[in-house]
Amino acid sequence: MTDTLTLLRPDDWHLHVRDGAALEAVVPHSARQFGRALIMPNLRPPVTTAQQALDYRDRILAAVPSGVKFEPVMSLYLTDRLPSEEIALAAEAGVRALKLYPAGATTNSDAGVTDIRKTYKTLEAMQKHGLLLLVHGEVTDPAIDLFDREAVFVDRVMVPLRRDFPELKIVFEHLTTKEGAHYVRDAGRFTAATITAHHLLYNRNAIFTGGIRPHYYCLPVLKRETHRIALVEAATSGSDRFFLGTDSAPHAAHLKEHAFGCAGCYTALTAIELYAEAFDNAGALDKLEGFASLHGPDFYGLPRATDTITLKREAWTVPETVPYGDALLKPLRGGETLNWRLA
Numbered sequence: 001m002t003d004t005l006t007l008l009r010p011d012d013w014h015l016h017v018r019d020g021a022a023l024e025a026v027v028p029h030s031a032r033q034f035g036r037a038l039i040m041p042n043l044r045p046p047v048t049t050a051q052q053a054l055d056y057r058d059r060i061l062a063a064v065p066s067g068v069k070f071e072p073v074m075s076l077y078l079t080d081r082l083p084s085e086e087i088a089l090a091a092e093a094g095v096r097a098l099k100l101y102p103a104g105a106t107t108n109s110d111a112g113v114t115d116i117r118k119t120y121k122t123l124e125a126m127q128k129h130g131l132l133l134l135v136h137g138e139v140t141d142p143a144i145d146l147f148d149r150e151a152v153f154v155d156r157v158m159v160p161l162r163r164d165f166p167e168l169k170i171v172f173e174h175l176t177t178k179e180g181a182h183y184v185r186d187a188g189r190f191t192a193a194t195i196t197a198h199h200l201l202y203n204r205n206a207i208f209t210g211g212i213r214p215h216y217y218c219l220p221v222l223k224r225e226t227h228r229i230a231l232v233e234a235a236t237s238g239s240d241r242f243f244l245g246t247d248s249a250p251h252a253a254h255l256k257e258h259a260f261g262c263a264g265c266y267t268a269l270t271a272i273e274l275y276a277e278a279f280d281n282a283g284a285l286d287k288l289e290g291f292a293s294l295h296g297p298d299f300y301g302l303p304r305a306t307d308t309i310t311l312k313r314e315a316w317t318v319p320e321t322v323p324y325g326d327a328l329l330k331p332l333r334g335g336e337t338l339n340w341r342l343a
């Protein structure tokens, strides 16, 4: 049995850090584990210009504890009308990607895209400048069952998009279904996907066990066990087109424990330990480094890390709450035991 695991320092290719006091509370949690994180642009208002991304990056860097090296990789929020000139400026400013939120799909997505065809000019500019498209892969058609939104997105949006932009690099973010995982597996070298720790560890029963459990509610929502198994297969397959993205999405505890509870699981506090547990459960600890540390930078065309982290098999209890500005944040698995610990 492996009890110590040393990995090249991993990166988180899908992270929400918010802004202000919330940002200051959560950035140190990610910075302790990860070398880089792809920062989601769904602030209010969203990050839609190169200058806003640079300013946001500075605010994130100011929250990194001194002596810690952590690099925020910035993205812009794709809208129906994002000028091509802004894409050139973004590429120059070191922005790496644009995020497609179908309007209304999730937290702060009301400024999102109403019809993908409206973005084609912007996508052409992205393909030209080598910027990646990151997709929240869910349709918002109210006629579609919430649990089917991802599978329908594959057919209605991904297939035509891939055909129209064959060489645009696309990351299907936070995969949750067998259909999504198989689509990405078979889609060729310009398509990759991130998978969260919570979608590897839990199925939708977690939301309803013994009562409604808002801290397991996120978007895309947890699915059936068959889908969880397909995600574990994809993540542990060794394919270089699946990589780590936590989608850690902090919301104050009182706004999750609410009649209209916010969507998002806060996993950044113990992210790499949660992934280690998922890979350990699958007997695939030898595949963790590829997924967590190699496939992401390779797909983004960025250098791999040169330093390492070490995880030890050791039972410990996750704090139930952590401070979050004036409020509290409840990390996933708070008050429960984890069997891996970052040394």
Ligand SMILES: NC(=O)N[C@@H](CC(=O)O)C(=O)O
Binding pocket: 016, 042, 106, 107, 136, 217, 218, 219, 220, 247, 249, 250, 263, 264, 265
């Ligand atoms: N994952 C979530 O449930 N919520 C995210 C948005 C998102 O990534 O969908 C958030 O910003 O809160």
